[in-house]
Amino acid sequence: LSGCCEKAGQIQPDPSPSRRRDEQVHLEVYLEARSGSAAGDKGRIERTSDAEDEGELYGDGVLLHEDEAAENGSQSLPQAIIIGVKKAGTRALLEALRQHPLVRALGAEAHFFDRHYGRGLHWYRSLMPKSLPGQLTMEKTPSYFVTREAPGRIWAMAGTRTKLLVVVRDPVTRAVSDYAQTLAKRPCGTPPFEALAFRNGSGAVQIGWSAVRIGLYARHLERWLRLFPRHRLLFVSGERLIADPAAELARAQTFLGIPQLVTTQHFYFDSAKGFPCLRRGAGGRPHCLGKSKGRPHPRVPPEALQRLREFYRPFNLKFYQMAGHDFGWD
Ligand SMILES: Nc1ncnc2c1ncn2[C@@H]1O[C@H](COP(=O)(O)OS(=O)(=O)O)[C@@H](OP(=O)(O)O)[C@H]1O
Secondary structure, eight states, rough: OOOOSSSSTOOOOOHHHHHHHHHHHHHHHHHHHHHOHHHHOOOOOOOOOHHHHHHHTTTOOOOOOOHHHHHHHHEEESSSSEETTTTSSSHHHHHHHTSTTTTEOOOOOOOTTTTGGGGGGHHHHHHHHHEEEEEEEEEEOOOGGTTTTTTHHHHHHHTTOEEEEEEEOHHHHHHHHHHHHHHOOOOOOOOOHHHHHOHHHHHHOOOSSSHTTOOOHHHHHHHHHHOOOGEEEEEEHHHHHHHHHHHHHHHHHHHTTOOSOSGGGGEEETTTTTTEEEEETTTTTOOOOOOOSSOOOOOOHHHHHHHHHHHHHHHHHHHHHHOOOOOOOO
C-alpha cells in the first residue's frame, strides 16, 4: 500500500493549481448539467473525497425520471439528508436511493451546514437538482454528523421536518478505512496507524485524531437528539448495506415514505469489485462504485485494533441504547 515514490517523511504536494482548476470546472459543468443551475455564477463547491466516483457514475446515461424532472421541475431544499458518517457507506446508500423515481439527489457533497453556511439557503437550494411535485430532494455530506453546528442549522431550515439518515459502521473498521484514505492521498510521510491512534508513552487513545473521534457515535448523536426526535433519524448499518443491500434499502424507503421500488433486482454481487453493484433498471448498464470505495485496508497490528475495540465498547453500548438497535460490533 505504500506506493511511496519520494523520500520517506515527505508529504506529496497537492495537485497542481491547474489540475485543481480543471477538477473545479468539471464539477461546475456537472452541477450545471444536472440541476439546470448555473453553479458557477452562484458560488463554488469543492470536489469532495468521493467525487471521482461521481464522474464514473454519472458518465453513463441519465435515468428517465431525471430527464423529466430536469425539464419541468423546480429546485427545492432537501427534505432528507444523509448526514454521516464518513467511510461508512454513505455513497452506496445515496446511489442506491437515487435509482428510485421519487428521489432526486445532488451527487456532489454540498458541505452547506459545515463549510458554506454563510452562503445562505438560496445558494444551497440552487445546488439541488430539479424535482417534480411528489419527488424527494436529497443530498449527502458525511461530515454533518460530527459538526457541532449542523443540528441547529438543519433545524433552523425546516424544524424537525427534515429526515436524517445516518450510515454507521464498526468504528474500528471505519477508523482504518479513514486512515486508508489518508494513505491513498498521502502515501509518503503518513505515520503508521498506531502512531496516530495512541499517545506515545502512555498509550492512551488519541481522541483528537479525527479518524478516532468520528467513531464516538454516541457523543455526536447526543447533539442531534437534543433537537430531533429519534424517529426523525434512520440508522443504516454499513455492514448490512454490503451483506444485504436490498434489506437496508427497504428500511430506507419505508423511512422516506416512498414505495419499495429499489429491491433485490437492482443489486448484484460483482466478484471483481468484491461488493454489491447496481443494475440500473431493466436493460440498464451495471455499475459499481469507484476505486475509492472498497479500498484494500492497510495492515494494522491486531493488538492496536483490540485496544481500540476496547476503547470504543462503552461508547458503542451507549450508542446502541440511544439508537434503539444493537449493531453487533462488540
Ligand atoms: N456497494 C458498495 N461498493 C463499494 N463500497 C461500499 C459499498 N457498500 C458499502 N461500501 C462501503 O462504503 C465505504 C465508503 O464509505 P463512504 O461512501 O461513506 O465514504 S466517504 O465518506 O463518502 O468517502 C467503503 O469503505 P472501504 O471498504 O473502507 O473503502 C465500503 O466498504
